[in-house]
Amino acid sequence: MLTQTDVRSTVLSEINTILLDVLDESTEFSGGDELYELGINSLALARLLIQLEAATGVDPFASEEVAVSDIRSVDDLVAAYESARGGSA
Structure with missing residues (x-):
């Protein structure tokens, strides 16, 4: 299982x-x-989310507690995956 540091x-x-x-x-x-300031457009974000789901084994957006549109910064993305990992333990 991934720890928060691992996530x-x-x-x-x-x-x-x-x-x-x-x-x-x-x-x-x-x-x-902010992800968009880094150059991550909608297509790159979709690819990133697919890679993260494969790497972490969770989809933080499946529960609908967090929406993809809520993710603005790197920390927002980290928090979504940390929360999903914590909720799946």
């Missing part, structure tokens, strides 16, 4: 993978950064 690390790693693919370069970012 954060996984989310950050997957974001970096998407950014490398979209921007062709590594970009430094922090938890407060």
Whole structure:
């Protein structure tokens, strides 16, 4: 089972993978950064969510407690997956 630290690390790693693919370069970012400011458009976000579901084994949006449209920042995304992992334990 992934710990909260593992979830954060996984989310950050997957974001970096998407950014490398979209921007062709590594970009430094922090938890407060908005996803759109990093260059993650709707298609990249969809790909990111698919990768995160595969990596974490959860879909935080299935319960409808969190909507994809609620996710603005890196920390929002981390919190959604941490909450979903906690709720599935």
